[in-house]
Amino acid sequence: MARRTEELRMRLLSAVMNASNPSWPGQCRGGLGPASCSPRCVQTFSSIAAPACTSCHHTTARSGIPFSVRQLAAASTSLQPNAGFAAAGVLRGRAVHTCPALSSSAVAAVQQDADDNDPELCPGRLVEIKRDARAGVLAYVERADGKRNWLVHDCRGTVASLRPQQITYVLPGLYKPEQLQDIDQQAQQDANAELLQLAWEVSEETQLYNVAQMAALLFGDAVQPSQLYAAHRLLTEDHIWFKQAARLPPLFQPRPQKEVDMLVARKEAERKAEEELAQMVAVLKAGITVPVSARPSAQQWKEGSHAAWINMLEAFAFGTATPDQQRESIKVLNAMGMTTIAPTAAKLMRQIGVWGFHDLPELLQSGLLPPFPSHLQAEAQSLIDYPPKDPDSRNRMDLTHLEVITIDDSSTREIDDGVSVEWRQEGDDSAPRYWIHVADPTRWLETGGPLDLEARRRCKTLYLPTGACFMFPDVLATGPFSLRHGEQCCALSIGVDLNTDGSIREQVITPSLISVGRRCTYAEVDQVLEDESSEQQQQRQKDIHVLHAAAQLRNQWRRDQGAVVFNVNSASVKVRDAHLEQPTITIEPDQQDTNANRLVAEMMILAGEAAGRHGKEAGLPMPYRAQAAGQLPTESELAQVPAGLCREVLIRSRMLRSVTTIKEPLPHASLGLQHYVQITSPIRRYNDLLAHWQLKAHLRGVESPLSADDLADAVAEASENLREWGTLEKKSRDYWTALYFAEHQGPMHPGLMLSWYLSDRGLAKVMLQDLGMEVIATVNTPAKAGDQLNIICSQVDVASGIVRFSDTFVAGQPPDGSQATPEDPVPLEADGAADQHP
Incomplete structure (x- = not known):
């Protein structure tokens, strides 16, 4: 060459x-x-x-x-x-x-005269044929086949009857069949694309060339048949130097310089893209085959040198890819030998470790799963390394002398509230002041910053069976934002003195500095409260008893104000080793009806009432919580339902949802309060954080950072996100619950009939007593509220998170033999309407 x-x-x-x-x-x-x-x-x-x-x-x-x-x-x-x-x-x-x-x-002297006439088809000709989009094939014409077709055979001996339209070139001259293969092989050797580039350099832009003329230029005066065919192949397969100007006879024209430059640049870009594609395919194949322990983490995939490819494939798997991303993703999947559909891309994401075996695409797409994006982690670390000036340093009260107790689950990592008792001298007697100390993230944050905007997008800490997805980066949520044991912490403290009936007599709200002396679990507090030997108690144990007595007093006072108090029963679904193909799933009752839970709940509600009262008196725009009174069951209706869970379900079904108001508080019917604002969870609820900003600005004597309209917009945005993330939270819970029952479909569960859900379809609300889970089940027996049932899992669809239950009467069929399984999916748990958790 x-x-x-x-x-x-x-x-x-x-x-x-x-x-x-x-x-x-x-x-x-x-x-x-x-x-x-x-x-x-x-x-x-x-x-x-x-x-x-x-x-x-x-x-x-x-x-x-x-x-x-x-x-x-x-x-x-x-x-x-x-x-x-x-x-x-x-x-x-x-x-x-x-x-x-x-x-x-x-x-x-260098131009060869050529016959411009197109040779006619006849036996003995060599022709190029095309059967599909692939390159042409040289063939020998044997004879006519009918009136229009020609019978040919190619170098492999394949015989075909072709229409003239399928013949793309006729080589001048007549040949013997045995010449076919030699000419074809020699033409392949002669077809050097570099020669065509040289021909373009010496050609005239306006001149037209037939194949014979180009062959003479490329190969000299004595043009051989193989060279003539090589020239044809070069011209027809060329996409840069020459363009076809006519088909019969085929004529070719040099492309203009600018067009050639553009095509050369495009070809180089395509070559580079193909090289990058090949490299990425090799990386992906290696990611599939290497041991799980040796694979990059999801964050390394998404932020490393291959991030653009991975994010593109993930978008394709989500169904959110742009047209360009779709096209490139299809190239990758084709090169991988995979089908070019979104589920295949999702499978690839799991195979290389970008997704876990059980990751839900909707959750992955939400951007809520840990870890936080690197720029937000850097922002968080910067706050720790370079703490901003405390805006409340002048009026922050030193309460480090108080014995602050935090009460949470053993697994809780973001500690956002604690309680303490301060004994104050009132005349000859001492009286307790009840303090609720709340984490103070606004000591570190300003409105409108990147961490604030991300918290608004997340709007809450998401609690999934696999773990928590924090509203703030982990280093802050479990670090300086939390009330950590053994450390001095900034807090927003609410001190309340109670009247003998449980109403608020006096209150104080102040930024503070506290020291957490003891971290307790709910079980530990319950154990302390069960100990009646008060004479032997330490001071902190006495404080727990005093706080419990105050909680009971408050609970009764709220009932007197019309509060509707009931237990919210739920099941705790937890997953261990969720990254494995076969994780461990447990479902057990979530015990909330305990002394410790009621103590914490009443103290948090007390803090919310005090904050709402302060906002009311100061005319502050705040995210107040309100609830209109529903049409509660009458005494006669309640008498027809067994006491306990069945009555609570009936009451809950009549209650209205709570709402958020901005300019002034409205009554909250189920809590029995005239003004109430949630303020005790600013690390895990965004509206609580907004309340902190508004309240603390007023305590400093400065203008509120958010006007009523701005606050309304922020609350509306957070509320919209809250609905969306709540759906994801439920979808995750349903998936893991379905997976649990897929693995435990055989056992029978003791069930308590709570109420009918759709009686005409045989659907009822049933409590699975061993799991603490409220479900919708097909009940085929003539049952009523309070009846005991034997419930089995009758059908599971893990992918959709649907589990169907039924009692064991007549193998799950109603007495008339008709099918009682619901036509449409029904929820595992009935919706709760009350805003009972502070």
């Missing part, structure tokens, strides 16, 4: 250098013989590996720039191009003088 290219260069040179021009006194033969030459002559042929002109000995510096015959012809006004060939004397990028001995006859 290299030799053939060099021959073309030398032949072009030879033709130009041997030509004569009578308008000049001598001849310049380019090394072929001595002759006189004008001193204006500048030798340019060394740029195509030619010897210097021995007549004038002129040379030109190449400077690494390729020679272009075509550009030289355009620059020379003394030459007349002939049949598309021209002597050139311009290096790419700068003009030079041409040797004066050149003429148009020099160009004609």
Whole structure:
């Protein structure tokens, strides 16, 4: 190939250098013989590996720039191009003088006359055929097949009857069948694409070329059949240098310089893209085959050198890819030998470890799962490394002398509230002041910052069976934001003195500095409260008893104000080793009806009432919680339902949902309060954080950071997100619950009939007493509220998170034999309407 290219260069040179021009006194033969030459002559042929002109000995510096015959012809006004060939004397990028001995006859010496007539089809011809989008195949014409078709065979011996339209080229001349393979093989060797580039360089932009003319230029005077076919293949397969101007007969025209430059750049970009694609495919295949322990983490995939590819494939799996991302994702999946659909991309994400085995696409797409994006983690770490000035340093009260107790689950990591008792002297007696200390993240944050905006988007800490998805980065939520045991912490403290009936007599709200002396679990507090030997109690145990007594007093006072108090029963669904294909799932009752739970709940409600009262008196815009009174069951209705869970379900079904008001508080019916604002969980509820900003600004004597309208917008945005994330929270819980029952479908569960859900379809609300789970079940027996049932899991669809239950009467069929399974999916748990958790 290299030799053939060099021959073309030398032949072009030879033709130009041997030509004569009578308008000049001598001849310049380019090394072929001595002759006189004008001193204006500048030798340019060394740029195509030619010897210097021995007549004038002129040379030109190449400077690494390729020679272009075509550009030289355009620059020379003394030459007349002939049949598309021209002597050139311009290096790419700068003009030079041409040797004066050149003429148009020099160009004609290298042109081969060609027959422009298209050869007719007949037996013995060699033709190129196309059966599909692949490259053409050379074939031998055996004979006519009917009136229109021709019978041919190719090099493999495949015989076909073809229409004339399927024949793309007819090679001039007649041949024997045994010549077919030799000509085809030789043509493949002769088809050097570099020759076509050289032909373009010496061609005239406006000239049209047939195949024979191009073959003569490329291969010389004595063109062989294989070279003629090679020229045809080069021209038809070329997408850069020449374009087809006519089909019958086939004619080709050089492309303009700008178009060639654009196509060359595009081809280079495509080559680079193919190389990058191949590299990415290799990385993905390696990611599938390596041990799980050796794979990059999801964050490393998404933030490393392959992040763009991974994020693109993930978008394709989510169904949110742009058209460009879809196209590129399909290329990757094709190269991987996979089907080009979204579920396959999702499978690939799991195979390489970007997704876990049980990750839900909706949760992944939400951006709520840990870890936080790196820029937010950096922002959080910066707050720790360079703490901002405390805006409340002047009025922050030192309460480190109080014994602060935090009460949470053992697994809780974000500690946002604690309680303490301060004994104050009132005359000859001492009376307790009840303190509720709340974490103070607004000591570190300003409104409108990146962490605030992300918290608004998240709007709450999401509690999934697999763990918590914090509203703030972990280093803050479990770090300086939390009330950590053994450390001095900034807090917002609410101190309340109670009247003997449980109402608030006096209150104080202040930024504070506290010291957490003891961290307790609910079980530990329950154990302390069960111990009646008060004389032997330590001070902190006495404080727990005093707080419990205050909680009982408050509970009774609220009932007197019309509060509707009931237990919210639920099941705790927890997953261990969720990243494994077979994790451990447990479901057990979540015991909330305990002394410790009631103590904490009443103290938090007390803090909310005090904050709402302060906001009311100060006229502060705050995210107040309110609830209208519903049409509660009458005494006669309650009498027809067994006491306990069944009555609570009936009461709950009649209650209205709570709402948020901004400018002033409204009564909260189920809590029995005239004003109430949730304020005790600013690390895990965004509205609580908003309340902190408003309240603390007023305590400092400065303008509220958010106007009523701004606050309403922030609450509306957070509320919209809250609904969306609540749906995801339920979807996750349903998935893991379904997976649990898929693995435990056999056991029978003791069930308590709570109420009918859709009696005409045999659907009832049932409490699975061993699991603490309220479900919808098909009940085929004539049951009523309070009846005991034997419940089994009758159907599970893990992918959709649907589990169907039924009692065991007549193998799950109603007495009349009709199918009682609901036509539409029903929830595992009934919706709760009360806003009972502070």
